[in-house]
Amino acid sequence: MSVEAIEPEGRERAAAALELLRLAGVLGDDADATSLIQLEGGWSRQAYVLGARDEGVEREFVVRVKPPGPLLDTDLRQEYETTRLLTRHGVAAPVAHAFEEGENPFGGPYYVMDRAPGSAPNVWRARDRAELEANWEAGGSLAEDLVDGLVGIHSIPAAEATAVLPLRDFEAAVSHWETVQGEMALLRDPVVEDAYAWLREREPEPVEPTLVHGDYRIGNCLNEHGRITAILDWELSYVGDPRYDLGYISLEYEAGSFTKPGSKLLGSVAEREWFMREYERRSGRPVDPEVVRTYAVLADLMLVAILTTGIRMYVDGKSEDVRMAWTRFAIPGLRRELTALMSY
Amino acid sequence: MSSPEVIRAVGEVLKGAAAAGAGDDYQRSQVLSAYSMTRHLAAEESGRAELTAAFGAELETILGDRDGGGWAAETDPAALGERLSRVLAELRAGDEDSRRTATALRAALRRLCEREVENLAAA
Numbered sequence: 434m435s436v437e438a439i440e441p442e443g444r445e446r447a448a449a450a451l452e453l454l455r456l457a458g459v460l461g462d463d464a465d466a467t468s469l470i471q472l473e474g475g476w477s478r479q480a481y482v483l484g485a486r487d488e489g490v491e492r493e494f495v496v497r498v499k500p501p502g503p504l505l506d507t508d509l510r511q512e513y514e515t516t517r518l519l520t521r522h523g524v525a526a527p528v529a530h531a532f533e534e535g536e537n538p539f540g541g542p543y544y545v546m547d548r549a550p551g552s553a554p555n556v557w558r559a560r561d562r563a564e565l566e567a568n569w570e571a572g573g574s575l576a577e578d579l580v581d582g583l584v585g586i587h588s589i590p591a592a593e594a595t596a597v598l599p600l601r602d603f604e605a606a607v608s609h610w611e612t613v614q615g616e617m618a619l620l621r622d623p624v625v626e627d628a629y630a631w632l633r634e635r636e637p638e639p640v641e642p643t644l645v646h647g648d649y650r651i652g653n654c655l656n657e658h659g660r661i662t663a664i665l666d667w668e669l670s671y672v673g674d675p676r677y678d679l680g681y682i683s684l685e686y687e688a689g690s691f692t693k694p695g696s697k698l699l700g701s702v703a704e705r706e707w708f709m710r711e712y713e714r715r716s717g718r719p720v721d722p723e724v725v726r727t728y729a730v731l732a733d734l735m736l737v738a739i740l741t742t743g744i745r746m747y748v749d750g751k752s753e754d755v756r757m758a759w760t761r762f763a764i765p766g767l768r769r770e771l772t773a774l775m776s777y
Numbered sequence: 778m779s780s781p782e783v784i785r786a787v788g789e790v791l792k793g794a795a796a797a798g799a800g801d802d803y804q805r806s807q808v809l810s811a812y813s814m815t816r817h818l819a820a821e822e823s824g825r826a827e828l829t830a831a832f833g834a835e836l837e838t839i840l841g842d843r844d845g846g847g848w849a850a851e852t853d854p855a856a857l858g859e860r861l862s863r864v865l866a867e868l869r870a871g872d873e874d875s876r877r878t879a880t881a882l883r884a885a886l887r888r889l890c891e892r893e894v895e896n897l898a899a900a
Binding site for chain 2: 619620621622623624626627630692693754755756758759761762765766768769771772773775777
């Protein structure tokens with residue numbers, strides 16, 4: 434194995450990832466690392482693209498690292514195991530090869546997976562929204578894949594998923610985010626507190642739990658030539674009511690609304706009625722708009738709790754990433770959406 | 778110079794620094810985020826006084842002497858958030874009259890939220 438092509442500061446990391454892949458039987462003894470590039474972004478995870486050459490074949494992998502003091506202190510091994518579960522079920526998730534949690538040059542636990550082709554759109558960018566809307570106008574290939582992806586995720590039964598992920602019913606999900614909010618908030622917010630009370634009066638009739646993505650949106654999907662190639666970012670997944678994902682994706686925020694309106698399409702991808710109707714038809718699961726509304730409020734509150742956590746980390750000096758402080762300006766839009774959802 | 782004008786001036790320096798391309802991708806994204814913050818903060822500050830006065834007046838009308846009154850004079854966001862959260866929880870658990878007051882308070886909060894976002898949209 435050789436890492437000579439890598440910049441000196443990245444060689445230890447490249448060598449570690451290469452060795453992990455060799456031990457997993459993915460690469461041979463003579464494989465070389467050709468590049469290691471850290472990707473921009475990532476609030477709770479860092480990601481690197483590792484280029485490798487093995488018996489003359491060029492390959493690319495993604496190294497996903499949990500850095501010290503991430504925004505979300507979620508379990509990386511759980512995420513790795515979830516990804517492997519999804520692959521076994523034929524869901525379009527990246528193929529994960531190996532996990533390392535011992536001391537290593539990345540500075541935190543990491544796993545290595547194949548790099549799936551394509552890129553993820555940013556619905557808060559007008560140009561990306563326009564491209565997504567154009568895809569819908571042209572037949573909606575991304576919408577088709579987005580529905581199928583969600584149906585596929587929700588087809589994974591709780592019995593299998595609970596071997597990897599925690600089971601969280603409605604009350605547990607509400608309590609979880611309410612606790613986070615209570616611990617992290619710099620001040621009390623009457624709209625947010627009222628929303629938690631509103632939720633507790635609207636507990637839906639339970640349905641059979643399934644795997645829930647928890648952050649299902651087009652921005653967490655890679656796409657290429659109008660098709661979704663991989664569904665990413667499983668750090669918020671759990672086993673629970675699948676209708677949570679429908680509530681989350683139906684938020685205006687997830688269609689690019691910030692201080693100005695986003696797309697009129699659900700998630701910037703599909704007409705709302707079409708998406709819900711197709712999900713219902715393909716999954717065989719009825720969609721009650723009132724239940725979706727309930728879960729949209731919970732999803733909104735989850736986002737507020739996560740953003741509040743980022744603000745708290747910045748204020749307490751646990752992060753120097755100014756984006757954590759910047760998220761303060763995302764909360765008014767989410768709060769306004771809460772008032773609309775609750776028919777204030 | 779007003780506070781919003783000062784904030785905008787700081788933002789222009791940050792915008793210039795980002796455009797100059799100093800530092801790596803992470804540093805440039807940090808500078809751009811800081812620039813974005815100045816734009817939003819300036820927009821927020823521009824509308825703050827009017828928004829606070831209008832909301833305070835609405836609270837005076839809706840809540841009167843409840844929780845000690847003095848709603849229009851309450852400008853500290855933490856204290857106001859604390860009091861409104863407490864009052865709304867009481868109203869939620871109260872009688873029909875309380876529920877009517879809660880409805881009016883929620884409508885005032887909705888208008889506040891909408892105007893907050895409208896102000897930020899000017900950034």
